[in-house]
Amino acid sequence: MTPVPGVGTRPSPHSALGAHGSVLVINSGSSSLKYQLVNPVGGEAIASGLIERIGESDGVVRHTFAGNTTRRTGPIGDHGDALRTALDLFAEVGPDLAEAQVVAVGHRVVHGGSLFSAPAVVDDDVLRAIADLSPLAPLHNPANLRGIEVARTLLPDVPHVVVFDTAFFQTLPDAAATYALDRAVAEEHAIRRYGFHGTSHQYVSGKVARALGRRLDDLNQIVLHLGNGASASAVRGGVAVETSMGLTPLEGLVMGTRTGDIDPAVVFHLHRNAGMSVDEIDELLNRRSGLKGLSGENDFRELHRLIGEGDRDAQRALDVYVHRLRKYIGAYLAVLGRVDVISFTAGVGENDARVRELAVAGLEGLGIAIDPERNQGRKTEPTIISPAWTSTLVMVVPTDEELAIARQAVAAIGGGDGGQAAGDADDEYGGPAR
Numbered sequence: 001m002t003p004v005p006g007v008g009t010r011p012s013p014h015s016a017l018g019a020h021g022s023v024l025v026i027n028s029g030s031s032s033l034k035y036q037l038v039n040p041v042g043g044e045a046i047a048s049g050l051i052e053r054i055g056e057s058d059g060v061v062r063h064t065f066a067g068n069t070t071r072r073t074g075p076i077g078d079h080g081d082a083l084r085t086a087l088d089l090f091a092e093v094g095p096d097l098a099e100a101q102v103v104a105v106g107h108r109v110v111h112g113g114s115l116f117s118a119p120a121v122v123d124d125d126v127l128r129a130i131a132d133l134s135p136l137a138p139l140h141n142p143a144n145l146r147g148i149e150v151a152r153t154l155l156p157d158v159p160h161v162v163v164f165d166t167a168f169f170q171t172l173p174d175a176a177a178t179y180a181l182d183r184a185v186a187e188e189h190a191i192r193r194y195g196f197h198g199t200s201h202q203y204v205s206g207k208v209a210r211a212l213g214r215r216l217d218d219l220n221q222i223v224l225h226l227g228n229g230a231s232a233s234a235v236r237g238g239v240a241v242e243t244s245m246g247l248t249p250l251e252g253l254v255m256g257t258r259t260g261d262i263d264p265a266v267v268f269h270l271h272r273n274a275g276m277s278v279d280e281i282d283e284l285l286n287r288r289s290g291l292k293g294l295s296g297e298n299d300f301r302e303l304h305r306l307i308g309e310g311d312r313d314a315q316r317a318l319d320v321y322v323h324r325l326r327k328y329i330g331a332y333l334a335v336l337g338r339v340d341v342i343s344f345t346a347g348v349g350e351n352d353a354r355v356r357e358l359a360v361a362g363l364e365g366l367g368i369a370i371d372p373e374r375n376q377g378r379k380t381e382p383t384i385i386s387p388a389w390t391s392t393l394v395m396v397v398p399t400d401e402e403l404a405i406a407r408q409a410v411a412a413i414g415g416g417d418g419g420q421a422a423g424d425a426d427d428e429y430g431g432p433a434r
């Protein structure tokens, strides 16, 4: 692979983060690669793209710049081909990466185990550590690694930074992180609760404080990240103290296709009585369960349409989803003792007023309520949706994981002041391990 010239030749991240410095954020999956070119100061996405069906003859590439999406189809052999295609599109339809002054490439990595509580600048040791953590995330970490390796080959003159989904939750108290499992077995196999979506929970809890003009240290928060994957967190003074996902992203809330919490004996039962293999059960619990398993649909827009038509399975799926969500809100009220803000984020949390309404319905006695008018519709800015009288604010706060990764990447290479110039605070920058 030939390196792309002109990228990363600027001497200092500080100087590059004037009007034009940018970060290329890469999220590499097993058969897909998402990217976004982000201005970490202004926060806007300059360009973005998605390459799907890597390794197949019918790959699809979409690259969006200046409001136009260019679509290409054809075979994409591997992740190297995929990124090369993306870089070709930057060269052909823009923006020009040399002009965009890319100061860092930020890579999303799913599992940092107990080794990473902050972003890390990529070197051989970091790559080895991510590979060593692969047993904890066998589908994700190897795919993330492939993306990093090809990006380093194609963009060798720019620092690469890894940002871990688990890092924010390394602060979980022992009592919250520990499964009541035989100690020796747990230790030998690194079995504990790690938590995921950390970049989003950290970004949103920081954004809440800034939107309210309050100190992050003073706020007790519950963050509800409700996308296709869904997780809840309890954040005390900016420090994560509980979260719903565990060793893997399967634990916790009901999700689009994942069960969330389930009696682990269901696995033994399916194996012994239905003759299912471990891989089959893994696939069932991760891909054919949740809303989809209950109703055939994992998109809330469809689910509401079906409910409107009287579909009882769809209604039951919504009921199960909301019941679990409310249990977690209640649990985190107990964990935190006092909750200042509950915020909703991600695809469902930002868009679905009905889910938000149901999640906190009937909690007036606890000082929690939603104002129906404020709650209406989709929110693209941090918005308070609770009435004035409540002791706990309920908010919708759009997440932006790419921007958070871009800013953490800049901070990791020593250029974190770029964001402060835009009025942002340190909390979005990852900073040192807490």
Ligand code: ADP
Pocket: 226, 227, 228, 229, 256, 298, 299, 300, 301, 346, 347, 348, 351, 352, 378
């Ligand atoms: P991912 O976990 O894949 O990043 P997102 O955060 O993008 O997921 O959330 C995707 C989900 O958001 C969809 O499956 C759908 O249920 C929900 N969603 C998106 N737009 C709307 C909308 N307008 N109304 C209700 N739900 C929506």
